[in-house]
Amino acid sequence: xxxxxxxxxxxxxxxxxxxxxxxxxxxxxxxxxxxxxxxxxxxxxxxxxxxxxxxxxxxxxxxxxxxxxxxxxxxxxxxxxxxxxxxxxxxxxxxxxxxxxxxxxxxxxxxxxxxxxxxxxxxxxxxxxxxxxxxxxxxxxxxxxxxxxxxxxxxxxxxxxxxxxxxxxxxxxxxxxxxxxxxxxxxxxxxxxxxxxxxxxxxxxxxxxxxxxx
Amino acid sequence: xxxxxxxxxxxxxxxxxxxxxxxxxxxxxxxxxxxxxxxxxxxxxxxxxxxxxxxxxxxxxxxxxxxxxxxxxxxxxxxxxxxxxxxxxxxxxxxxxxxxxxxxxxxxxxxxxxxxxxxxxxxxxxxxxxxxxxxxxxxxxxxxxxxxxxxxxxxxxxxxxxxxxxxxxxxxxxxxxxxxxxxxxxxxxxxxxxxxxxxxxxxxxxxxxxxxxx
DNA sequence: ATGAGTATGTAATCAATGATTACATGGAGG
DNA sequence: CCTCCATGTAATCATTGATTACATACTCAT
Numbered sequence: 001x002x003x004x005x006x007x008x009x010x011x012x013x014x015x016x017x018x019x020x021x022x023x024x025x026x027x028x029x030x031x032x033x034x035x036x037x038x039x040x041x042x043x044x045x046x047x048x049x050x051x052x053x054x055x056x057x058x059x060x061x062x063x064x065x066x067x068x069x070x071x072x073x074x075x076x077x078x079x080x081x082x083x084x085x086x087x088x089x090x091x092x093x094x095x096x097x098x099x100x101x102x103x104x105x106x107x108x109x110x111x112x113x114x115x116x117x118x119x120x121x122x123x124x125x126x127x128x129x130x131x132x133x134x135x136x137x138x139x140x141x142x143x144x145x146x147x148x149x150x151x152x153x154x155x156x157x158x159x160x161x162x163x164x165x166x167x168x169x170x171x172x173x174x175x176x177x178x179x180x181x182x183x184x185x186x187x188x189x190x191x192x193x194x195x196x197x198x199x200x201x202x203x204x205x206x207x208x209x210x211x212x213x214x
Numbered sequence: 215x216x217x218x219x220x221x222x223x224x225x226x227x228x229x230x231x232x233x234x235x236x237x238x239x240x241x242x243x244x245x246x247x248x249x250x251x252x253x254x255x256x257x258x259x260x261x262x263x264x265x266x267x268x269x270x271x272x273x274x275x276x277x278x279x280x281x282x283x284x285x286x287x288x289x290x291x292x293x294x295x296x297x298x299x300x301x302x303x304x305x306x307x308x309x310x311x312x313x314x315x316x317x318x319x320x321x322x323x324x325x326x327x328x329x330x331x332x333x334x335x336x337x338x339x340x341x342x343x344x345x346x347x348x349x350x351x352x353x354x355x356x357x358x359x360x361x362x363x364x365x366x367x368x369x370x371x372x373x374x375x376x377x378x379x380x381x382x383x384x385x386x387x388x389x390x391x392x393x394x395x396x397x398x399x400x401x402x403x404x405x406x407x408x409x410x411x412x413x414x415x416x417x418x419x420x421x422x423x424x425x426x427x428x
Numbered sequence: 429a430t431g432a433g434t435a436t437g438t439a440a441t442c443a444a445t446g447a448t449t450a451c452a453t454g455g456a457g458g
Numbered sequence: 459c460c461t462c463c464a465t466g467t468a469a470t471c472a473t474t475g476a477t478t479a480c481a482t483a484c485t486c487a488t
Contacts, residue, residue, distance in 0.1 A: 042445075054467065057446090123397075183336035209424075266439075272436055432485100438481070444475090
């Protein structure tokens with residue numbers, strides 16, 4: 001695919017890139033990792049891909065569109081990681097699965113702060129143009145709802161408005177992840193390794209609050 | 215002060231502005247309100263102040279420095295509003311004050327999304343250069359800690375690790391505010407007016423979880 | 429008062445970036 | 459083989475953050 005034009009010197013890149021769209025997306029993902037969402041620039045991505053500054057606009061209408069592709073890929077990875085983590089959880093203990101869900105969520109968010117920010121802040125891309133992302137996200141939301149409902153049906157929860165519990169849980173986890181991403185912890189005198197344990201403690205505190213055995 | 219130079223035509227602005235720093239900060243605050251933090255540009259602030267594009271740099275080392283001033287003013291307003299709201303709360307019921315604290319926090323955050331984002335995201339300004347902001351913030355943190363401790367001393371709380379409760383509460387409220395700022399609610403099918411009631415419900419759910427009477 | 433020194437504003441300029449346009453290249457299919 | 463079209467390049471523009479040389483006027487010591 002890339003060595004089709006034999007008459008060109010092998011060191012030269014062929015005129016057509018092959019899969020520039022993907023290469024640009026990957027470069028942008030890396031730029032975000034390195035310097036945060038603001039550090040993603042079309043030109044720098046083009047530079048890293050070894051193409052001209054105008055080339056990316058053949059594949060992305062605008063910088064926003066590039067960020068949308070970045071967000072979709074990040075969300076895909078996020079979902080995959082969550083589901084991978086959940087695979088090793090006991091199927092007959094929904095509350096335990098709910099806990100694992102929260103932990104996996106936080107672990108990924110803390111390990112990939114820039115990507116987490118991109119997919120969650122809604123400021124970096126156009127949500128309406130990201131159908132795949134919306135789907136992946138809805139899938140995760142449905143997963144937590146289902147898990148919580150199962151826990152309730154199995155009698156693992158105190159009587160409560162499940163919708164409210166769902167939102168509170170989401171706010172709690174999202175807030176914790178955000179506090180990490182937004183740099184609150186260092187200013188609170190929370191060491192880097194400590195945040196992980198605190199995440200677990202906070203989740204357990206929440207679960208103890210909604211579980212029946214409390 | 216502004217009409218000192220009598221020989222100039224009255225319609226003309228005097229060469230020296232008077233309080234350009236403040237005017238620029240106000241313009242930037244308004245720009246943020248209108249188009250979010252990214253919409254704040256040094257040049258547009260200068261334009262609105264009626265000065266040249268280079269003038270702001272006499273007062274702010276960089277755009278970041280301007281944003282720092284914006285953040286300090288926003289944080290000042292935030293703190294003032296919280297304390298104002300808390301003034302009308304019963305002094306002898308710390309748990310009730312804790313609730314009011316959370317509600318006032320969310321009300322301000324939802325009413326001033328851009329300013330809230332600026333002061334809380336840590337990405338828009340230099341925290342180390344914002345001593346006043348750090349002080350105001352620390353003051354609010356201390357206030358909630360004190361209130362929670364009082365509630366505990368008065369026997370209003372279940373036995374628990376207060377530090378963990380503090381962090382969980384903060385994560386919950388911050389997460390909810392962030393979900394609003396980050397545009398999660400419309401995508402969840404939550405109407406605009408509904409968010410306010412949900413905020414109250416979530417706070418009450420949390421308080422019921424930590425209160426003794428539960 | 430008055431002249432020196434400084435604070436504050438202007439104009440011109442630079443580099444980086446997002447975006448557009450005209451043109452070049454070459455792969456795919458009749 | 460030749461045409462069409464997807465994809466890349468080069469040149470260009472407007473906007474923005476930032477710097478520099480210069481202009482203005484406020485302040486303060488004498």
